[in-house]
Amino acid sequence: MDDPRPRSSGVVARAAGPDDATARRDHVLVERALDGDLGAFNQLVEAYQDLCHALVARMVPDPDQASDAVQEAFFSAYRNLRSYHGPSFRGWLTRIAINAAMDLQRARKRRPVSPYPELDDDSWQPPAGSESDPEVIATTGERQRALVQAMSAIAPDQRTAIVLFDVEGYDYAEIAGMTGVSLGTVKSRIHRGRLALRALLADRMELFRS
């Protein structure tokens, strides 16, 4: 079925706002993907799959489900590529990934999950920063494992709001628009989520204070 929109001029014309190289590259790739070039779409996947996975993996504690959600997000993006109206492909794709993660969390039955066993494995360490002190690295790893476990234990709505606000940097209004709730509800979820995290981490707060 042909899209009645003037595709060749539409997307690129709307992309005139963001003039950075990444955005222009994205729109060129979208144009080619719309013309049936699967390789162009896969270039977009390569560019953003780490970002989408990092976002969804923080929202969905179960690793397999998080991978499924990310895959479904890219499927959905390919299926609905014609509905992309710019200006930022990254923002458009991020919203699709967030929706996929939230849909999956709504549908998921409450069952215990093992949140990223690689974080429980001492062989896995977070990306090394400037610190090279083994003690600091060990403390940082333990702290992050504790936080990941606590994050997986709070309510999905609270976790989503915290990830979008604290990690992704969206403001209250954007999160309200994404999640379909009021701004007050977003604030309440973030506050309650942080209080829940503090209750879960009460015994291990020394890790974080050090």
Next chain:
Amino acid sequence: MGHVPDHTPAAAAVEHAAMIAALDAGDLAGDERDRAARLVDRCAGCAALLGDLAIIRTATATLPAPPRRRDYRLSDADAARLRPSAWRSVIGWLGAPRSTVRPLAGGLAALGIAGLLLTATPGFLGQATTSVPTIAAPVAAPVGAGSLNGAAPGNAGLNPAPGTAVAPAATASAGPAAVSAPLATSAPGGPVTTPNAAARPAPSPVAVEPPPSPLAVALPAPGGPATSPELTGPAAGATAGTSGFATGAGAADSGSKVAPPEASSAQRNASLPPASGPATPDRTLPLVLSLALLVAGVGLLVTNRVLRGRARR
């Protein structure tokens, strides 16, 4: 029963914790912020909570992402499966939460209900004018066997043979003129017999043959081999009513028989056909259209709901 404020220590602690969390997030202003700040100053636990929340907020923001386990690039098979098709577009439109499906479905259902109500309303499509079918009937109803066609000789009352006198209402089913002018028919040469025959002068034995009515000729006489041309159509009745002379073709029973008015009335009622079908406006089409609109609207609504529910799962 109204809301009873909870002044228990636990409730106060929950309220204070919420206030501290809001203060940490920077969501308080004015008096609320001053009140929360005073609380932190007075309460050591509140101050510790505020410090812990700040630490957790910082740690959350720097939370590392688990490593990616999968390559999410699409294969050719994926692309072929996901490529938009007309059918998938229709399904997507039907299941979209903010598409035009629901307004359209609501409109269709409303039109269907309105159509059904209008169709069922008396007087719609001119029903009021057809409540007396024998008057407005433009075409005579098919007269069944044993009615006024005279197919059964010897039954002078209900089924007068050709040439037999017929009660005044015999022409009632024929048309307007027949109703307003109760007249009798008889065979040529037979005596004209009417309810007020006695008050009349001696009838002329001459029967005037009316001009043949195409309707009268066209209509068969069911149940009898002999088709009597009289009283089978409005033309016949009208002619009889205006001419005042009897018409007839047979002479099987030339004897005069006067049908008593009471008996003839009862017989007329018994022999009248039911409300004539051809005279009633056809309601089938609007009824079917209304039902189709209603079913289409409800179907669209149900489909939209089912597809949205499936998408949520």
